[in-house]
Amino acid sequence: MTIGTPRLLQDALLDAAADPARREHVALIVEGVPHRYHELADAARRLAAALAARGVERGARVAIYMDNTWPCVVSIYAALVAGGVVMLVNPQTKADKLAFVLADSGAAVLLSDAHLQKEYAAALAGLELPPRLIVSNGSGTDAEDFDSLVAATAPLSEPSATIPLDLAALIYTSGSTGHPKGVMQTHQSMVFAAGSLIEYLRLDAHARILCALPLAFDYGLYQLLMSVALGATLVLERSFTYPAQVFERMRETRATAFPGVPTVFAMLLAAHARSPLRFPDVTRVTNTAAALPDDVARRLREVFPNALIYKMYGLTECKRVSYLEPERIDDKPGSVGKAIPGTEVYLLDADGAPVPPGSTGVLHVRGPHVMLGYWNRPEQSAHMLKPGRLPGERVLCTQDHFRMDEQGYLYFVGRSDDIIKTRGEKVSPVEVENVLHAIAGVREAAVVGVADALLGEAVRAYVVRVPGAELGERRVRAECAAKLENFMVPKDIVFCADLPKTATGKVSRKALLENPPAGLPA
């Protein structure tokens, strides 16, 4: 198909499928079922033709609101082959937010699963220009059925006119404003990032990566992109809900790489403490999304005796910032390492001057992996992207505080916003507060993150009721569960008489954390 270096994200797939030596290789094992490279490429090209016939042209956004399934993977590559922009939406997302991202992105097509009908139907009902709908297991719904469509459509033969500067993905991420923002990533940026990760993880075509992370999370998506770029095998699990099932699959498929987040590793170690676990085939264990405590990293070696353990740091705006070489894990405790290959990082103070070793500064990232900006958000883009060294260049100002030691190793100090990290997921307090404020009987509410052994941070809501309002914890929780992803629903709800304010009358989250108000009976 193509000759030389892959330029577009889908090139690796199409090349593998066209190569007699690789086409029969297993690309994916989904819930135990193997799928070969040529099957994936064929299904993707068929669906791409169907998408093109439904208005997906170069640059069109294709929303994929699906669980980790074979149709989800086919949809990702089909969108790319058709020249579209992949926009994955976490299947835990509820109707209101789904409607928001569909409208914000102007998606031309929505691909989903029949079991998510309640949410997508409600989302589509409220849209002026709803996208075309294709649903897996959709024969019982009024939407077009995924399998029938793939079977009935001839593969797209003409490649799209996409060039590496075109958008490949729009990745929505929670922001401190309460509305998610779509991070724009181009083909060249994502091809570069996948290659950089492969390089430092020292992966090759023999890798079997077990991914139980949602593909809608960029950490999960890149497991797929790396695996396909290598011509390797991805073992895709729906979630980490049933750890015993994931462990069994890990043994049965002799998986060699296991990416996780601290909550997953904490659950794994808890299971190990009850009944010893050992996965000698795993040679790579990676952590990101939240800091991996040093003692957890140490104990993971009992479970993964032959694995290199990687601590990493990143943000969606540039995919990944840094990694610590696994050989340095003992002599650089607490560090998230150095810039990933092909990129650089530096710390600047508030005036934009370089910060000496050991002092705290704002982390800046320079490299081909930096986003193009946020979709339709010029002001927020300008806040994160600053002029770089060369004319026209832009660097990512992460707004996160770090320090760097004499040898250039990075240490996370703190965020400059109020974003909460729970189970490795970002939660915007404002987004949760907006839902709380809409509940009848709530006068005021504020949301903070409090330390939690399993979750990293737990979401806690302080709620002041309207005098006389009949409002209990259960109703607050029910309203939150109806509107928010599960991980955003407050774990603790504290009713109180008043919330601490700043001099300008705004609720002070800092004061809430330092001097929590006394709780009233629920």
Place this chain on the structure above:
Amino acid sequence: MSNDPSTIRAAVRAYILENLMFSSNAADLPDDASLLDRGIIDSTGVLELVMFIEERFHIKVKDSDMLPQNFDTVDHLTRFVGSLASAA
């Protein structure tokens, strides 16, 4: 305390409705509905459910039994808890 299937079913349903769905409408939870498909359960939800059935029915759930075939619907849970309770 009796641990017959109807008692188990009622207790499991009540717990899921109250603590995982925050609903008082029994019709929201068909006995054969997948808790995973409906977004009712996640990794911490499973742990809460395990703690509940262990306490309520005086049984011990092994990690290796925490599988969808035992937990994914009210029907599965009723059968699973019933088999453990009768063995206890």
